[in-house]
Amino acid sequence: MKSKNIFLIFFILLHLSFFNLFAQDDQSKASSDSFKKRLFTGGSIGLQFGDVTMVDISPLIGYKITKNIAAGLGFTYQYYRAKDYYTGAIYKTSIYGGRVFARYYFLENFLLHGEYELLSLETKYFDPYNINNTPRFFESNVLAGGGYRQLIGENSYFYIMILYNFNETINNHYDSPLIYRAGIEIGL
Numbered sequence: 001m002k003s004k005n006i007f008l009i010f011f012i013l014l015h016l017s018f019f020n021l022f023a024q025d026d027q028s029k030a031s032s033d034s035f036k037k038r039l040f041t042g043g044s045i046g047l048q049f050g051d052v053t054m055v056d057i058s059p060l061i062g063y064k065i066t067k068n069i070a071a072g073l074g075f076t077y078q079y080y081r082a083k084d085y086y087t088g089a090i091y092k093t094s095i096y097g098g099r100v101f102a103r104y105y106f107l108e109n110f111l112l113h114g115e116y117e118l119l120s121l122e123t124k125y126f127d128p129y130n131i132n133n134t135p136r137f138f139e140s141n142v143l144a145g146g147g148y149r150q151l152i153g154e155n156s157y158f159y160i161m162i163l164y165n166f167n168e169t170i171n172n173h174y175d176s177p178l179i180y181r182a183g184i185e186i187g188l
Helices: 002-021 027-032
Strands: 039-048 052-064 069-083 090-106 110-122 136-151 156-165 178-187
Touching (some): 039 069, 052 178, 090 136
Antiparallel strands (some): 039 178, 069 090, 136 156, 156 178
16 A cells, blocks of 8 residues: 555656646757657666576666656566575576656756566466466566766766665565666667
């Protein structure tokens, strides 16, 4: 219930910010840019090795609504391999899904980030009670946080973020509510 409230508050604030942006002077420069110049792509790649191995590939595409506000879509694929400490069995699975996000850039290189992520997980590894009686189920995550981006090219950035996951359900596949993410953003 708490996650739904945070999600609702986030989208209300995002909606209210759209009313403000049309009254701001920075938009005059942003509105003169072509559609293609406002698009950006990029994403992140994550690697974790050890008793739990995870490979995460998460491309994204976004649109700069104004100089300071961007929104977009992303896809996530994770290969997940873990060893059960008690039985010694090795579990392998794929996690996949999508996300929508919004970013607010301020002080040139800092950003606030919010996203809604929907992932498909294999029931036998992440829901041992099989409540839904299906081979896979969906996990919803509401993530919010901030980060820093560094210019690495004419219109490209490297970014790092710390996000908080507001999902408090038992089936959450993230080990911690804090998620660290690094990636690139490339303007088209």
